[in-house]
Amino acid sequence: MFSELEIVAVFTSLLIFFSGSGTAQFLENICGERRDGLSRDAVGPWTAILHHSGRIVCVGTLIHERFILTDVHCGGSNGAIRARLGEYGRIGSELAEDHVVAAFFRNTNFNPETQANNIGLMKLLRTVIYKEHIIPVCILLDSRMQTFADKLDYFNGTTWKNSDKSPMLSSKTVVRMPQACGKLDKGQFCAGHKDLDSCDEPSGAPLTREIDYILPNRTVLFGIANSVEANCSNSRSYTDVVQLHQWISTVIYSSSTNDGMEEPYNTTHLPELFCRTKLKSTSFATNSKK
Numbered sequence: 001m002f003s004e005l006e007i008v009a010v011f012t013s014l015l016i017f018f019s020g021s022g023t024a025q026f027l028e029n030i031c032g033e034r035r036d037g038l039s040r041d042a043v044g045p046w047t048a049i050l051h052h053s054g055r056i057v058c059v060g061t062l063i064h065e066r067f068i069l070t071d072v073h074c075g076g077s078n079g080a081i082r083a084r085l086g087e088y089g090r091i092g093s094e095l096a097e098d099h100v101v102a103a104f105f106r107n108t109n110f111n112p113e114t115q116a117n118n119i120g121l122m123k124l125l126r127t128v129i130y131k132e133h134i135i136p137v138c139i140l141l142d143s144r145m146q147t148f149a150d151k152l153d154y155f156n157g158t159t160w161k162n163s164d165k166s167p168m169l170s171s172k173t174v175v176r177m178p179q180a181c182g183k184l185d186k187g188q189f190c191a192g193h194k195d196l197d198s199c200d201e202p203s204g205a206p207l208t209r210e211i212d213y214i215l216p217n218r219t220v221l222f223g224i225a226n227s228v229e230a231n232c233s234n235s236r237s238y239t240d241v242v243q244l245h246q247w248i249s250t251v252i253y254s255s256s257t258n259d260g261m262e263e264p265y266n267t268t269h270l271p272e273l274f275c276r277t278k279l280k281s282t283s284f285a286t287n288s289k290k
């Protein structure tokens, strides 16, 4: 059955299809646009909450009509994971959607010690129909943009906000901190903020920046928050998404997207989202007690 999470290994040593093609290009043409008038700390319409019957496991980012990008660990938990899209930034009669995850592709070069190549792709059972509150973020497919990306010194990160009601994600400025994470492996960079507790930032969460490329003001994904092991500090390591763009396009373009369209996605009676205490600092756990 499709509802079971299936782990599929993809070797990055597969043919690299799009190396050095050199044309200015995003993975999806419709991407990185957010509606006007939302508050400055609203998270983007690409934010995906990965949950198991409402219990939040991780955060991911919609990058394609069938794929969500996240941390390697996020696909590893047992049971049927659902991807909640459009949870935030809805207006009027707009609805959130729960999508069934049909497969998980982990980068087989992932190194658990250094967290290098910490990147995974979830394939959804059904094609996502884009709406104003559900749109993918842009993924750069041009290696020449690496130098540009390496010079960016601040981004939008994604953190939990204290709330008495259901858990809320909000957007927060994160700055590049080249020295703060110690020695990093290839394909990683370090960022944080003096007011930020890395434990408030869920694993797999997007690090984005609005840039002018192809069109003005497109939000592009630059980093994926790596998991932190019980050591909350002001900084953490992120997977460098621009460096791993060939892995992303290889997985997506070598996977059929004409399959599994039957099952409708869930828009009604969605389970209420909640956090494991481990996901969030104690202050949140206390506040959220009813």
Ligand SMILES: *[C@@H]1O[C@H](CO)[C@@H](O)[C@H](O)[C@H]1NC(C)=O
Pocket: 039, 040, 041, 042, 043, 154, 155, 156, 171, 208, 209, 210
């Ligand atoms: C961060 O997100 C806000 C909207 O939530 C946006 O107004 C702002 O331009 C973004 N900043 C960057 C650096 O992308």
Ligand SMILES: *[C@@H]1O[C@H](CO)[C@@H](O)[C@H](O)[C@H]1NC(C)=O
Pocket: 216, 217
């Ligand atoms: C892009 O963003 C800037 C700053 O937020 C704004 O002044 C400008 O009007 C935007 N351009 C377009 C085409 O939306």
Ligand SMILES: *[C@@H]1O[C@H](CO)[C@@H](O)[C@H](O)[C@H]1NC(C)=O
Pocket: 231, 233
């Ligand atoms: C935890 O953080 C402290 C202070 O930043 C650091 O000295 C220590 O090495 C860290 N431990 C681990 C396991 O990362």
Ligand SMILES: *[C@@H]1O[C@H](CO)[C@@H](O)[C@H](O)[C@H]1NC(C)=O
Pocket: 264, 265, 266, 268, 269, 270, 271
């Ligand atoms: C939709 O959500 C409801 C409530 O959680 C659940 O009972 C039902 O099985 C879900 N349907 C699908 C197709 O996932």
